[in-house]
Amino acid sequence: xxxxxxxxxxxxxxxxxxxxxxxxxxxxxxxxxxxxxxxxxxxxxxxxxxxxxxxxxxxxxxxxxxxxxxxxxxxxxxxxxxxxxxxxxxxxxxxxxxxxxxxxxxxxxxxxxxxxxxxxxxxxxxxxxxxxxxxxxxxxxxxxxxxxxxxxxxxxxxxxxxxxxxxxxxxxxxxxxxxxxxxxxxxxxxxxxxxxxxxxxxxxxxxxxxxxxxxxxxxxxxxxxxxxxxxxxxxxxxxxxxxxxxxxxxxxxxxxxxxxxxxxxxxxxxxxxxxxxxxxxxxxxxxxxxxxxxxxxxxxxxxxxxxxxxxxxxxxxxxxxxxxxxxxxxxxxxxxxxxxxxxxxxxxxxxxxxxxxxxxxxxxxxxxxxxxxxxxxxx
Numbered sequence: 001x002x003x004x005x006x007x008x009x010x011x012x013x014x015x016x017x018x019x020x021x022x023x024x025x026x027x028x029x030x031x032x033x034x035x036x037x038x039x040x041x042x043x044x045x046x047x048x049x050x051x052x053x054x055x056x057x058x059x060x061x062x063x064x065x066x067x068x069x070x071x072x073x074x075x076x077x078x079x080x081x082x083x084x085x086x087x088x089x090x091x092x093x094x095x096x097x098x099x100x101x102x103x104x105x106x107x108x109x110x111x112x113x114x115x116x117x118x119x120x121x122x123x124x125x126x127x128x129x130x131x132x133x134x135x136x137x138x139x140x141x142x143x144x145x146x147x148x149x150x151x152x153x154x155x156x157x158x159x160x161x162x163x164x165x166x167x168x169x170x171x172x173x174x175x176x177x178x179x180x181x182x183x184x185x186x187x188x189x190x191x192x193x194x195x196x197x198x199x200x201x202x203x204x205x206x207x208x209x210x211x212x213x214x215x216x217x218x219x220x221x222x223x224x225x226x227x228x229x230x231x232x233x234x235x236x237x238x239x240x241x242x243x244x245x246x247x248x249x250x251x252x253x254x255x256x257x258x259x260x261x262x263x264x265x266x267x268x269x270x271x272x273x274x275x276x277x278x279x280x281x282x283x284x285x286x287x288x289x290x291x292x293x294x295x296x297x298x299x300x301x302x303x304x305x306x307x308x309x310x311x312x313x314x315x316x317x318x319x320x321x322x323x324x325x326x327x328x329x330x331x332x333x334x335x336x337x338x339x340x341x342x343x344x345x346x347x348x349x350x351x352x353x354x355x356x357x358x359x360x361x362x363x364x365x366x367x368x369x370x371x372x373x374x375x376x377x378x379x
Contacts, residue, residue: 043102043103043104044102044105044107047100047105047106048100048107048109048127050076050079050107051081051100051108051109052109052125053081054074054076054081054082054083054098054100054109055083055096055109055125057074057076057083058083058086058096058098059096059111059113061164062086062094062113063116063117063120064164065166066089066116067089067161067163067201067208068161068164069085069159069161069207069208070083070084070085070097071083071084071145071147071157071162071178073180079100079102081098081099081100081101082098082100083097084096084097084099084131084141084142084145084147084148085097085138085145085371086138087136087137087141088113088137089206089207091116091117093112093113093114094112094116095110095111095112095135095136095137096110096111096112096138097109097110097111097128097138097142098111108129108130108131108134109126109128110125110126110138111124111125112124112125112135130143131143131145140374141371141374141375144367144368144370144371144374145371146368146371149360149367149368150356150358150360150364152183153231153357154179154180154183154354154355154356155179155186155355155357156177156179156184156186156221156222156226156333156353156355157178157186157352157353157354157355158175158177158178158186158221158350158352159175159178160200160203160207160208160350160352161208162176162178163199163210165199167199168199168200169198169199170199171193171197171199172196172197172198172199172210173190174187174188174189174190175187175219184222184224186221186224186333186355187221187222188219188220188221188333188335189221190217190218190219190220194216195217195341196217196219197211197212197213197217197218197219197335197336199211200349203349203351204238205375205376205377207376209239209349209351210335210336210349210351211348211349212337212346212347212349212350213345213347214242214243214248214345214346214348216337217336217345217346218341218345219334219335219336220332220333220334220341221332221334221335222332222333223330223332223333225328225329226333226357227262227263227301227326228357228358229303229324229325229326230303231357231359232301232302232357232358232359233263233299233300233301233326233355233356233357233358234298234299234301234354234355234358234359234365234368235265235270235298235299235354236296236352236354236368236369237251237296237297237298237350237352237353238294238295238350238351238352238353238372238378239267239295239297239346239348239349240292240293240294240348240349241289241290241291241292241346241348242291242292242347242348243289243291244289244290245267245289246266246267246289247266247267248266248289248344248345248346248348249264249265249266249334249337249338249344249346250266250267250297250335250336250346250350251333251334251350251353252264252266252271252333252334252338253329253331253333253334254271254273254331254334254338255329255331255338255339255340256279256338256339257343258331258339258340259277259278260329260330261273261275261276261277261279261327261329262326262327262328262329262331263301264338265297266344267346268287268288268289269286270284270297270298270299270307270309271283271284271285271307271319272299272307272319273326273327274323274324274326274327275327276327276328280321282319282320282321283307283319283320283323284319285299285306285309285316285317286309287309287311287316294349294376295311295312295378296310296311296312296313296369296372296373296378296379297309297310297311298311298313298368298369300359300360300365301326303323303325304322304323305322305323306318306320306321306322307319307323310369312373313369313373335350336350351376352376354368
């Protein structure tokens with residue numbers, strides 16, 4: 001009996017010991033989880049504060065320039081945050097969305113302004129679980145925001161609303177790039193005043209446009225190639241021409257005179273070239289030029305496939321021949337002309353140009369088109 005009792009005591013001791021170990025492990029796990037929650041909460045708090053500071057920067061910019069449209073990364077202290085697209089015009093109601101990330105914790109904030117002048121009146125400021133939870137047009141814009149679709153492959157984003165100019169009809173010497181300029185700085189500029197385009201604050205759907213005279217206005221940008229011969233190229237242009245004359249250039253990296261051809265978007269075609277030294281007409285995706293009709297023109301190129309063009313979201317006739325590679329050149333990006341600003345000048349306006357260095361999927365393309373159509377009320 002004594003021997004059996006010893007076994008029972010030993011067994012009980014082992015059970016108690018096991019329970020103690022289990023409790024200790026569980027306690028450690030709970031403590032770790034609590035610590036993780038506390039860290040996450042602190043990161044969320046910091047991200048909230050950063051997003052709120054980002055909104056304050058946006059408000060200051062709106063006070064200075066009422067046509068300011070957002071879409072830029074700003075530095076606050078040692079941190080960065082993103083001002084997303086801003087809805088509303090002039091002194092009316094504005095909705096600002098900002099995004100901030102601290103140690104992989106991302107927070108969104110919505111700031112609704114009742115008025116900008118004579119003093120700023122904030123109607124509401126709140127956190128958003130997702131951008132789709134935002135107010136009105138701003139929610140549609142930013143759930144389809146071109147930067148958020150693919151920030152790493154967004155190579156160029158030129159918007160007339162990026163021009164920090166208070167005077168209407170002023171000459172424009174610089175339009176900053178709204179993509180991540182640490183990847184490629186695709187800012188466009190023009191140092192010669194006589195050939196600078198002008199700014200119309202309420203050019204399209206009460207939003208700014210750049211107006212080119214069709215004679216000699218143009219803007220110059222980076223010489224870096226924006227396409228990728230593995231992943232492709234996607235181009236979106238919102239603009240219009242005042243005539244039905246063909247071959248007026250919205251944007252391109254293209255100089256036929258010096259045999260420096262990559263791609264271009266004109267008022268009657270989107271073109272990519274297989275070789276820099278020659279243009280084959282069957283590499284052009286053609287459509288009909290229209291006068292005084294703002295349109296959204298899209299070109300999607302997948303290497304080894306035919307270039308596809310869309311006008312106002314509708315698929316048009318693709319190029320006849322597939323293009324496998326685009327030869328990189330030293331030609332700069334040009335808005336409003338090509339051949340280094342010597343021909344095919346645009347007599348019209350540009351509101352926005354967006355370029356990715358890959359072929360977007362149909363879903364992604366439609367998101368960018370939804371963003372632009374919502375913004376400019378094109379079709």
